[in-house]
Amino acid sequence: MIVIPGPSSLGLGWRIAERCGVEPQPVEHRVFPDGESYIKFTKPVFGEKVVIVQTTAPNPDTRLMQLLLMARTAKDFGAKDIVAVVPYLAYARQDKRFTELEALSLDVIFSLLECSGVTDLVTVNIHNETSTRDVERKHRVRFHNLSAVPLLAEYLKKEGFDKAYSLSPDKGAIYIAEDASKVLEGGYNFFEKTRDRKTGEITMAVKDLNISGRRAVVFDDMISSGGTMAKAVEALMAQGAERVAAACTHVLYMPGTEEKIRKAGADPIIATNTIETPFSRVSVAGLIANKLKELE
Ligand code: R5P
DSSP, X not given: OEEEEOTXXXXXXXXXXXXXXXXXXXXXXXXXXXXOEEEEOSSOOTTOEEEEEOOOOSSHHHHHHHHHHHHHHHXXXXXXXXXXXXXXXXXXXXXXXXXXXXXXXXXXXXXXXXHTTOOEEEEXXXXXXXXXXXXXXXXXXXXXXXXXXXXXXXXXXXXXXXXXXXEESSGGGHHHHHHHHHHHOSOEEEOEEEEOTTTOOEEEEOOOOOOTTOEEEEEEEEESSSHHHHHHHHHHHHTTOSEEXXXXXXXXXXXXXXXXXXXXXXXXXEEESSSOOTTEEEOOHHHHHHHHHHHO
């Protein structure tokens, strides 16, 4: 097996290679002044299973293009199998047509991966696994989705959140709160969230959760603008929670995100290293390496 840490996941790719017991093989890479990427492999890949680790944020379009260049180069030079490990997969939120005449972005991404030679796609907490499976069925790319939620919960358990109440910001993500509560053992629930598809504005219906004086954690797959997480944390603080943690797998870390969530009262804010940010407290290297060993 050859593990290539892509330009966006050098640290994580390196750690995954180590855990798989192989020498990491980074590529030669540059970005030209006009923004185009250049990629060159440093070792032959003929007849090998090639694992490319490349997350797709920040700069999703550039990172995706680099991923496609690496996959296609592996295919051109005779790799046997090409596994794309994309811990955070950009465009996954547009996994169906929500309104008429929209692009079905995730389907386009699968097509591009498939024609670049990718045989397997490994992601972590993709936005909606069920919708992604519908897209997968149209392609010859095997899709594997891993969950970092138990790891996040284990981390928080050691940080004083044992028996804390677990919440997901919407019903669709209830499985996340449920999985976390198996570790934290403090019960779980969800908020009723609606988002205006045109303006992006979020409204969140709050139930009486009876959490006065208790600790709680809001778990989500991702924090983007921070609006969802901030509203959920705010609602829990308003109901008298003693302390509320914000936990997610991916943080996109856009300007203003952190302030918004801190102002709502979250402490701490934690995430994994699917995208390296100051909130990366939990590593997914072992989780991914175990999956790769299973695929051998
Ligand atoms: C949406 O359903 C996701 O699970 C997240 O809740 C959402 O993407 C977070 O976005 P933002 O941080 O912009 O509210």
